[in-house]
Every structure is written in C-alpha cells, then in structure tokens.
Amino acid sequence: MDVFVDQIVAHLPQDLQALFLNPPNLSNPSSFLPIIRTILPYTKYVVVLLAFYIVWSTIAGLFGYFSRFVRFALRIGPILGIIAWVMSNSGQGGMDELFDMVKHWTGLAPQNNRAGTSPGIASLAGLFGGTDNSRQRRSSGRSGRRGAASSGGSDFISSLLNSAAGTGRDADWQGVAQDYVRDALAKASGMGWLFGGQNGDQDEIDAETKLALSDTASSSEQSQELPSHPRPHTRDAFPALEHFRIKDIPPAAYYIPEFITPDEEEYLLRKIGESPQPKWKTVGTGRRLQYWGGNMSKNSVLLPEPLPDFLVSFPDIIERIESFLDIASGKTEEQMRSTERSLGINQVLVNEYQPGQGISPHEDGPAFRPLVATISLGSHTVLDIHHYTSTTSPSPPMVATTPHSGPDGDNQGRPIAAIPLAHLLVLPRSLLILSSSLYTSHLHGITPRPADIVVVSAERVTQGSEAVAVVNVELLGNAEVVDTLRNSGQWEKARGTRTSLTFRHAEKTLKGGALSVAKGAVRRF
Ligand SMILES: O=C(O)CCC(=O)C(=O)O
Numbered sequence: 155m156d157v158f159v160d161q162i163v164a165h166l167p168q169d170l171q172a173l174f175l176n177p178p179n180l181s182n183p184s185s186f187l188p189i190i191r192t193i194l195p196y197t198k199y200v201v202v203l204l205a206f207y208i209v210w211s212t213i214a215g216l217f218g219y220f221s222r223f224v225r226f227a228l229r230i231g232p233i234l235g236i237i238a239w240v241m242s243n244s245g246q247g248g249m250d251e252l253f254d255m256v257k258h259w260t261g262l263a264p265q266n267n268r269a270g271t272s273p274g275i276a277s278l279a280g281l282f283g284g285t286d287n288s289r290q291r292r293s294s295g296r297s298g299r300r301g302a303a304s305s306g307g308s309d310f311i312s313s314l315l316n317s318a319a320g321t322g323r324d325a326d327w328q329g330v331a332q333d334y335v336r337d338a339l340a341k342a343s344g345m346g347w348l349f350g351g352q353n354g355d356q357d358e359i360d361a362e363t364k365l366a367l368s369d370t371a372s373s374s375e376q377s378q379e380l381p382s383h384p385r386p387h388t389r390d391a392f393p394a395l396e397h398f399r400i401k402d403i404p405p406a407a408y409y410i411p412e413f414i415t416p417d418e419e420e421y422l423l424r425k426i427g428e429s430p431q432p433k434w435k436t437v438g439t440g441r442r443l444q445y446w447g448g449n450m451s452k453n454s455v456l457l458p459e460p461l462p463d464f465l466v467s468f469p470d471i472i473e474r475i476e477s478f479l480d481i482a483s484g485k486t487e488e489q490m491r492s493t494e495r496s497l498g499i500n501q502v503l504v505n506e507y508q509p510g511q512g513i514s515p516h517e518d519g520p521a522f523r524p525l526v527a528t529i530s531l532g533s534h535t536v537l538d539i540h541h542y543t544s545t546t547s548p549s550p551p552m553v554a555t556t557p558h559s560g561p562d563g564d565n566q567g568r569p570i571a572a573i574p575l576a577h578l579l580v581l582p583r584s585l586l587i588l589s590s591s592l593y594t595s596h597l598h599g600i601t602p603r604p605a606d607i608v609v610v611s612a613e614r615v616t617q618g619s620e621a622v623a624v625v626n627v628e629l630l631g632n633a634e635v636v637d638t639l640r641n642s643g644q645w646e647k648a649r650g651t652r653t654s655l656t657f658r659h660a661e662k663t664l665k666g667g668a669l670s671v672a673k674g675a676v677r678r679f
C-alpha cells in the first residue's frame with residue numbers, strides 16, 4: 155500500500171491525492187469538495203456522454219419495439235392471410251368483413267345492436283358456431299331436421315368443409331359427409347363445441363330452446379294478447395303456390411291474403427315500435443327502417459346477429475313463411491328434412507311509411523337470394539312493378555335509384571320506363587312474394603301518395619287521373635274491397651302508417667368460425 159501511495163498517488167493531482175488519503179465522509183461535508191473540484195472541469199464531457207447515452211437508449215428502445223412489431227407482423231401476417239383465404243373461399247367475405255366483425259363485436263360499429271344488449275354481447279352468440287340461424291332452425295320445432303350441415307354450417311369446420319365441397323348447399327351427400335366427418339372429429343377430439351353444435355352443444359341448446367319456448371308459452375302477457383294462430387299452412391289445408399300466383403305479370407309474384415291474424419299484426423307493430431331508438435335509421439325521404447338479423451358490410455356480406463323473439467319464436471313468423479314456401483312449392487317431407495329451407499331467412503328489413511311516403515323504384519340486388527317475402531302491417535299500399543326501357547321503347551325514361559338495399563350492381567343509372575308495368579294492391583296482413591325474373595330483372599317501388607284510387611282495369615284510368623289498375627284483385631281475399639271494386643269499379647282509401655317486413659336471405663354471411671380462429675390467434679400473441 156505504501157508503495158502504491160508513494161509510486162502512484164504521489165503523482166496524481168492534489169485533489170485526487172486528498173481523496174485517497176482522506177476519503178469523503180458524510181460527517182464532514184467539506185471532504186466532498188475535492189471530488190467536485192476534480193469533476194467540474196470535465197462537466198461538459200459528462201453532459202455529452204449522458205446525452206449520448208439517452209440518444210442511444212432511445213434508439214435501442216425504438217429498435218427493440220420495431221423488431222418486436224416486425225416479429226409480431228411476421229407471425230400474425232400468414233395467419234391473417236389464411237383466415238382471409240378461408241373466409242373468401244367459404245363465401246364469408248375477406249379482411250374487410252373480418253375487421254367489420256371485430257368492430258361490430260367490440261361495439262365500435264354504431265347502431266347495430268340488438269335491443270337491450272351490448273353489440274359485443276349480441277354478436278358473441280355468433281362466435282362459436284351458434285349463430286342465429288342454426289339456433290333458429292333448432293328452435294323451429296321441425297324435429298329431425300339437420301342444423302348446421304344443411305345450412306352450410308356456421309362454424310369454422312363447416313366453413314372449411316363447405317369450401318372444399320363447393321357451396322355445401324345443394325347436394326345432400328355433401329351434408330351427410332359433413333355430418334359424418336364432423337361427428338367423427340368431434341368425438342375423437344372431445345371438442346363438440348368446435349364442430350358446430352351437432353354434438354357437444356346440441357343438448358345444451360335444445361334444453362335452452364325448450365326453456366325459452368316454455369317461458370314464452372307461459373308468459374301471461376303473450377298468451378293473453380296473442381291467441382294462437384289457426385295455422386292453416388299445413389300440407390292438407392294449403393293449396394299449391396300456383397294458386398296465389400299473380401297472373402298477367404312476368405313470373406313470379408305471389409300474393410297471400412291474411413297471412414297473419416289481426417292480433418299478430420297488432421303485436422308485431424307493438425314490438426317493432428318498442429325497439430330502441432338507435433335501431434331506427436331514417437333515409438332521405440323521411441322513411442324509417444330497421445334491420446334485424448344484422449347489417450350488410452360494404453362488400454354485401456351479412457354480419458349476423460340474432461333475430462328477435464317476436465320474429466322467431468312468438469309468433470313464429472319466420473318458420474311459418476318457410477314452411478308455407480316449402481309446402482306450397484310441393485316439397486316432400488323427405489325434401490323438407492334433407493334440403494335447405496326454401497328461403498333461408500337470415501335478415502328482416504322493416505320499413506315504416508307515413509302517408510305520402512314511398513320508396514323509389516329499385517332492385518334488391520344480387521346480395522340476396524332472388525326470392526323475397528314481405529308482410530304488410532297497419533295500412534294498405536300500392537306497389538309498382540317497373541321495367542327497364544329498351545332502346546326502342548317510346549316511353550320517356552326515368553332513372554333507377556338505389557334507395558338502401560346495398561349495391562345494385564349495373565342497374566344504377568339504367569333508364570327505366572316511366573309508366574310502371576303493373577300495380578299491386580297490398581293489404582295489411584298479406585304476404586307478398588317476389589321471385590325469379592320479377593326479382594332479378596324488374597324493379598319495384600311505391601309512389602309517394604297520401605291516398606290511393608284503385609280500379610279494376612286500365613280502361614277506367616282517365617288521362618291525368620291518379621287512379622291505378624291493379625293486377626291482383628282475384629287474390630285480395632277481402633270481401634269489402636273486392637265488392638267495392640266489382641260494384642263501383644273503384645276503391646279509394648287514404649294511406650295510414652304502413653310497416654312492412656321484408657324477409658330475405660343474404661347469400662354471404664360472415665360466420666363465427668373464422669373470427670374465432672382470429673380471436674384464438676390474437677390471444678396467443
Ligand atoms: O315496403 C315494401 O313493401 C317494399 C320494401 C322494399 O322494397 C325494400 O325495402 O326493398
């Protein structure tokens with residue numbers, strides 16, 4: 155030590171020597187002065203070093219985050235790509251729909267939740283193969299009917315199988331094979347919930363459904379207010395669809411009078427009226443509308459939501475329309491069990507027209523199956539059928555518009571004949587079906603008028619008169635209206651508030667399965 159002091163410390167500056175010989179001591183603050191005096195001349199270097207350190211650590215930190223982000227992107231990218239591929243191959247849309255669904259699910263998409271539930275919770279129902287559709291079918295009381303398989307499935311595995319098998323809709327062998335594979339996989343893995351409710355969740359859902367139905371049946375409010383429907387739509391009691399076909403117009407429109415009872419009409423109007431304010435949307439002309447079953451994405455994919463009880467279970471309007479179509483179109487029991495429902499309703503559009511409001515001529519578009527069923531509540535209206543003008547047509551053109559029903563493809567802006575091809579008188583409680591060429595190549599609309607003057611034949615329409623000749627007098631089924639028309643040749647009535655329910659099948663539906671895969675992938679990161 156002495157050598158160290160003699161040979162090294164002795165050559166250091168005085169302040170450093172003092173530090174060695176007399177180390178700083180807290181009880182003697184002035185012993186720190188040599189340190190301060192030693193460091194002070196080098197302060198600027200210390201500051202520069204500190205600045206370097208701060209810059210370096212900031213850059214290193216940023217690089218760290220960036221490299222973590224790159225690693226995350228490299229891992230999630232292919233997974234998202236696979237999900238998008240599965241979705242587009244199984245007709246569920248692509249990334250847009252995935253993001254729409256996420257927005258929807260997290261509640262970021264406005265105004266699309268079911269009454270009284272948060273959007274997140276409402277759409278949770280669709281996450282694991284239990285979408286409204288499969289539930290609806292199971293609760294429809296048609297025992298023995300295949301659920302997920304015949305609907306094309308609402309879960310990821312069904313989507314994959316459907317994707318491999320084309321549409322998964324037409325041929326029954328596909329359904330049988332799907333059931334078989336699904337059952338086998340579910341049993342082998344013990345994860346029935348993953349395979350779409352054929353196995354694992356079936357009992358649970360059946361029990362839930364029974365409970366829901368018995369709750370509904372015992373609800374004094376409903377059973378008092380809503381006497382059970384006479385249900386004329388059974389095979390024996392019900393005539394063929396052809397009986398209801400509206401003649402003298404292109405195929406095919408069907409008009410079924412008194413499809414629901416006045417009590418049911420009143421009940422449905424009350425339920426629709428009770429829906430929360432945000433459920434209503436208002437279009438430019440002031441008409442209000444609601445979507446049930448989910449909204450359409452920008453790419454015309456339905457983002458499904460559960461349909462409300464007042465359409466599904468009490469009264470069972472949807473089931474009634476489906477079985478009417480099944481029976482009236484002559485399906486055998488076997489066909490009804492093994493094939494899809496005739497319409498496969500997955501969305502219901504509610505339009506509310508005040509007197510004087512209408513809807514411009516439009517096509518509902520290719521996003522939907524070319525068969526729509528509309529029930530009218532509250533008031534009559536006159537529906538106009540329009541056609542496009544050919545280049546040789548002398549009729550002055552009007553221009554087709556797209557009021558709300560999503561992309562109407564090429565038809566936007568195509569000139570249509572100013573004079574409608576036909577008029578239909580649509581009375582309350584009736585069911586109107588538009589299908590085939592009337593759906594695919596004609597337009598329909600309602601002229602905004604406060605009242606209608608209806609006549610039986612075009613000869614009675616005088617120039618400049620507001621009167622219209624309707625083509626469905628034979629099918630109106632309302633003695634008062636028909637007698638007035640036959641006796642005086644004219645029926646006239648002010649419009650009241652009319653609410654229409656349009657039942658349709660969106661061809662592309664975002665299925666929960668793909669999203670649940672995305673959810674799982676995100677959870678793992
Ligand atoms: O109210 C109606 O009867 C027709 C409604 C309609 O055409 C539509 O919403 O697309």
Ligand SMILES: [Fe+2]
Binds near residue numbers: 516517518559598
């Ligand atoms: Fe329409």
